[in-house]
Amino acid sequence: MNKNYDAVIVGAGYIGCAVAYYLSKAGLKTALVEQGEVAAGASRANYGNIQVQDTELEYSLPMILKGYQECMQIEEELDCSVNLRKLGSLLIIENSKQWEIMSTRQEKLVAAGIRAELVPAKHLNEIEPMINANEALGALYHPFEAQIFPFELMWAYIHRAEEHGLELLTNTEVTDFCIQNSRLTGVKTSQGEIDAGSVVLTTGAWTRKLGQKIGKNWEVYHVHGQSLVTEPIDYTFKNHFSSAAFFEDIQEETTVGESAVLAIAQAWHGNMLLGEASFPSEEPENYPTPGAPWAISTQFERFFPKFKNLRVLRGWAAPVAYTPDSLPYLGTVADLPGLILATAFRSTVIVTPLTGKTVTQLITTEKTDLDISRFSPDRKIIS
Numbered sequence: 392m393n394k395n396y397d398a399v400i401v402g403a404g405y406i407g408c409a410v411a412y413y414l415s416k417a418g419l420k421t422a423l424v425e426q427g428e429v430a431a432g433a434s435r436a437n438y439g440n441i442q443v444q445d446t447e448l449e450y451s452l453p454m455i456l457k458g459y460q461e462c463m464q465i466e467e468e469l470d471c472s473v474n475l476r477k478l479g480s481l482l483i484i485e486n487s488k489q490w491e492i493m494s495t496r497q498e499k500l501v502a503a504g505i506r507a508e509l510v511p512a513k514h515l516n517e518i519e520p521m522i523n524a525n526e527a528l529g530a531l532y533h534p535f536e537a538q539i540f541p542f543e544l545m546w547a548y549i550h551r552a553e554e555h556g557l558e559l560l561t562n563t564e565v566t567d568f569c570i571q572n573s574r575l576t577g578v579k580t581s582q583g584e585i586d587a588g589s590v591v592l593t594t595g596a597w598t599r600k601l602g603q604k605i606g607k608n609w610e611v612y613h614v615h616g617q618s619l620v621t622e623p624i625d626y627t628f629k630n631h632f633s634s635a636a637f638f639e640d641i642q643e644e645t646t647v648g649e650s651a652v653l654a655i656a657q658a659w660h661g662n663m664l665l666g667e668a669s670f671p672s673e674e675p676e677n678y679p680t681p682g683a684p685w686a687i688s689t690q691f692e693r694f695f696p697k698f699k700n701l702r703v704l705r706g707w708a709a710p711v712a713y714t715p716d717s718l719p720y721l722g723t724v725a726d727l728p729g730l731i732l733a734t735a736f737r738s739t740v741i742v743t744p745l746t747g748k749t750v751t752q753l754i755t756t757e758k759t760d761l762d763i764s765r766f767s768p769d770r771k772i773i774s
């Protein structure tokens with residue numbers, strides 16, 4: 392293989408697919424290179440929730456606000472359905488510390504123009520009739536979140552991008568970078584070298600390892616996230632559900648992969664997606680841990696006892712990237728012109744179209760509407 396492109400994107404998850412679409416649409420000769428199949432990383436594991444779950448709010452709020460607006464236009468932009476549907480979310484509060492954290496959060500969100508209400512337990516069933524409110528102190532309620540079908544969105548981006556000339560190269564691992572005169576000129580892959588004017592890393596949990604090839608110590612770590620899917624039910628939930636425990640600094644660790652924090656959504660055909668047993672891990676892997684199904688279903692049964700006899704169809708695990716300061720890496724790399732990172736978002740789906748547009752602006756105009764200065768890959772993270 393000896394190919395030449397204006398831009399090469401490494402990693403075909405949500406972010407890579409969106410970047411590929413916007414770059415191709417802008418007329419750039421673009422390739423999307425993926426070591427496995429499309430959605431081989433965290434993007435195959437998730438619920439598709441367009442959610443406001445960033446823990447750092449000072450710098451991420453403008454991105455979330457713009458991101459939400461972009462998401463609401465997604466079907467018009469792509470001229471097809473991605474099963475976009477509006478629904479609410481409940482961040483379940485179980486103790487007074489979580490109530491305090493959610494209360495502070497609610498004030499900041501409302502000040503930024505995001506609807507968020509603190510709901511005491513006695514009113515929870517007005518919002519979600521099937522939840523067992525006896526297990527909670529209350530919840531932080533977002534009435535205006537939404538959900539898409541992950542695979543429809545990623546494939547819609549790819550199909551539309553292919554109409555603009557995108558080349559999708561799956562089962563092609565990027566193994567190193569080509570550098571000439573201190574400028575990135577392309578990538579080395581398991582199928583040969585590819586020349587490119589710009590290279591965009593949307594590589595999630597694999598980013599740290601790739602950076603080490605060029606002496607970078609990008610602080611992208613990952614958790615090994617596990618969840619289950621049940622048979623479909625003949626009832627439609629009005630919300631998706633997470634625990635306020637996700638926002639606590641210290642989550643209690645039991646044996647690795649044997650405890651779970653509530654994260655539940657209903658999928659498009661009525662199946663319940665149940666999670667999440669997660670723990671920090673060294674290598675990006677997809678193995679299940681023995682205690683995870685029990686831990687996850689115990690959480691589900693506590694809050695939704697009416698559905699405790701549901702049969703589980705299967706489970707999965709995937710590496711979900713994060714940074715210690717909870718901000719993404721989004722921007723250019725100062726000493727290596729031609730290289731851009733767009734990875735480790737805390738709430739990925741909500742920023743997917745916006746990130747595709749932002750990276751495209753960066754490559755085509757060297758400017759972005761969104762202020763991305765705080766997301767620089769060159770920043771020093773103090774944890």
Ligand SMILES: Cc1cc2nc3c(=O)[nH]c(=O)nc-3n(C[C@H](O)[C@H](O)[C@H](O)COP(=O)(O)OP(=O)(O)OC[C@H]3O[C@@H](n4cnc5c(N)ncnc54)[C@H](O)[C@@H]3O)c2cc1C
Pocket residue numbers: 401402403404405406407424425426427428429430431432433434435436437438439440441442563564565566593594595596597598601616617618666667709710711712733734735736737738739740741
């Ligand atoms: C159970 C669960 C539920 C979730 N639900 C939600 C949700 O509802 N909403 C939400 O916003 N987030 C959710 N998440 C988090 C979400 O899944 C991730 O944040 C998101 O998928 C990250 O997407 P990405 O495109 O950045 O990275 P990834 O999907 O991880 O993509 C990175 C890609 O890069 C490829 N790659 C890496 N290195 C190389 C290389 N050297 N060469 C070629 N290819 C390479 C990988 O194979 C991979 O396909 C959930 C996570 C879990 C575990």
